[in-house]
Amino acid sequence: MEQSHQPFDLSSARDILTIIFKHKYIILITFLIISAGVTLYAFSLKRVYESQSVLLVKLGREFTSRPEVGGDTGRGFSVPPETIMRAEMSLITSRDLINTVIKTVGQEKIFPVLSKAIPGSISPDDLAINLFQENLSVNNIQGSSMIQIAFTHPDPYIAANVVNTLVDALKIKHLEVFSTDSTPFLKSQEKVFQERLKESETKLASLKQKYGVFSFEEQKTALIQQRSTLDTNLKAAQSQVNELEQKVAMIKNPKWAPEVPPEIRAQLIALQQREREVMGRYIDGTVPVQNVRKEMDAVKESLKKQSEEIRQTEIHKAEGELNMARVRADNARRQLGQVEAALQSLETRALELQGAKREAALQEQNYQNYSRKLEESMIMDDMDRRKMVAITIVEKAVASSLPKQGKANKLVVILMGLFGGIAAGLAIAFLLEFIAPGMTTPWSAERRLNLPVLSAIRRLMISSRVPVDVNPTHDSAKSEMDMEQEMIDLYQTITAALPDTDRRTVLFVGSRSNEGTSTIARQLARVASLRLEKSVLLIDLDRSRPDLHVYSTLKPQADLQDGEGQLGLTLARVEESSLYVMPLFWRTMVTPKTIDYAKRGDFWESLKDQFDLIIVDSPPASMFPDGPAIVSRLDGVILVVEAEKTRWHVALSVKEKILKSGGNILGIVFNKRRLYIPELIYRYL
Incomplete structure (x- = not known):
């Protein structure tokens, strides 16, 4: 079984009804006090009237972002629409605007009771603003x-007048908050950029006249060609x-040889x-041979x-052709350098001229932007003048x-008081x-x-002093029968355990006196x-109040320590x-020697041999x-x-x-359990 120190289970109807019926008078008293108080409060409420006005916020020009330079690119809402709505609502509830409305309508009309107020730490104006909010x-x-x-407001006409005045004041306040006095600044800026534009255009014209160039691209193309x-x-x-x-070089080379003429070669x-x-005819060295060789040498020398x-x-x-080619190359190189x-x-002058053009274009763009901004500002100023x-x-x-707050509202307040009284009573009961510290139910x-x-x-409806052989009276017959049935069930439960x-x-054993431990045991x-026909021994170890024992008149022949050898002498039969x-207490209080004897195993074994049940x-x-x-x-x-009497933490110890x-x-x-739930309801749980 899982242990839980919760005194009740809110998922159990049985526990809930037990608490309700147990504390029914507390619940009833709490309900009556709260419901009566709320009812008195409901009937004391003053009758007031409410006037309403609905405004549409169009998210217009005040909330769009307009860049100071450039075109319309990026124009849109500067803040999310949700933030705009919160800003408008904060503006409506601002103390400055409320003070304006109070002064316009009149503080004595809206809050006449303030004229009778005793001066204190809060000024009448601040008090009026707080009441207004x-x-x-x-x-x-x-x-x-x-x-x-x-x-x-108690007066419906004043309520309507206040709301309409608040809306009119809101429009004026809206213009004060969102309008900007930018026209003079834009005029001065427009004039500045107009002068700059004239200067840049004059500079561009001077450069064109200085260089005499009006088409850099054509000149550049011709030079490139x-x-x-x-x-x-x-x-x-x-x-x-x-x-x-x-x-x-090749001709000067000794190995170079010119072409031999055909007649010399022949x-x-x-x-x-x-x-x-x-x-073939003469020998070497002869005159004919020498003559031929001389002729040959002469021919070779001539050839050389x-x-x-x-x-x-x-x-x-x-070499002549080479010098001419070198002259042509030098001329072409010189001409190419001149063209470069x-x-x-031309490139340098083009960059200077391009810079002048770019500056002129920039100044013209700035001039056009500020001219457009000035025009827009003048239009918005005119719209502001027209509100x-x-x-x-x-x-x-x-x-x-x-x-x-009419009858219907009073009825709602009364009903809330009734339900609140019930809820408060139940809350107190459960608390x-x-x-x-006690325990109300077995669960x-x-x-x-x-x-x-x-x-x-x-x-118990029967007394613990009634002897066992005396028949119960007619009034206690049912209680005795219920008790006997409970004891039979308890015996069977012990047997099963x-x-x-x-x-x-x-x-x-109990944890405190008067819990009924002895009564239940007897x-x-x-x-x-008597009913189950079992041999039973009741050992009375309770020395807290021996004078209340129902069998106090029964005296055994010996104490447990005196009749240690004969246990039969320590027993007393009930009729x-x-x-x-x-x-164990009839002559003296239980002594440590008696407890030591009761701790012995042979003591209990000898008793078990004689009795079916020892209590x-x-x-x-x-x-x-x-x-x-x-x-x-x-x-x-x-x-x-x-x-409800035994403290649970004492029992736990x-x-x-x-x-x-x-x-x-x-x-x-x-x-000693109390059944708080009526039997008619309990039978269905």
């Missing part, structure tokens, strides 16, 4: 750009120079043929001279013929139950002690003996029944340690709790004490 209501109609203004032509010519001349230099071949023929002449001629010719210089100068604002009256305030005991309730016994043995020992012993008692009536555990001292020798312990002593707690007997 309390009676003023300003709301944004959901999902629209409309504002509803309402004012309550000329530079391209000269560059081509320069490359061609340079290529020719390179070719001629290579040619001169003459040389013929002499070579003749030499071979002469060598002729070749050298040709070489020199070719060299002079190639002219083009660079053209972005606020339109959708519904004008009129005097109402019906009061704001009292929550802080109460609250289960939640707080984390133990099952074995039996819930109503307040201890199924492993046929002979059981159970200790009943009633269970009596019912188990002719199977019920025996062992009063120990223990004194309150918070006052005497006798019960917890022997719980480890018993089969089970039953904690007795008195409804007794439980923990028993568990630390080795006891087996079977559950709780919830004694």
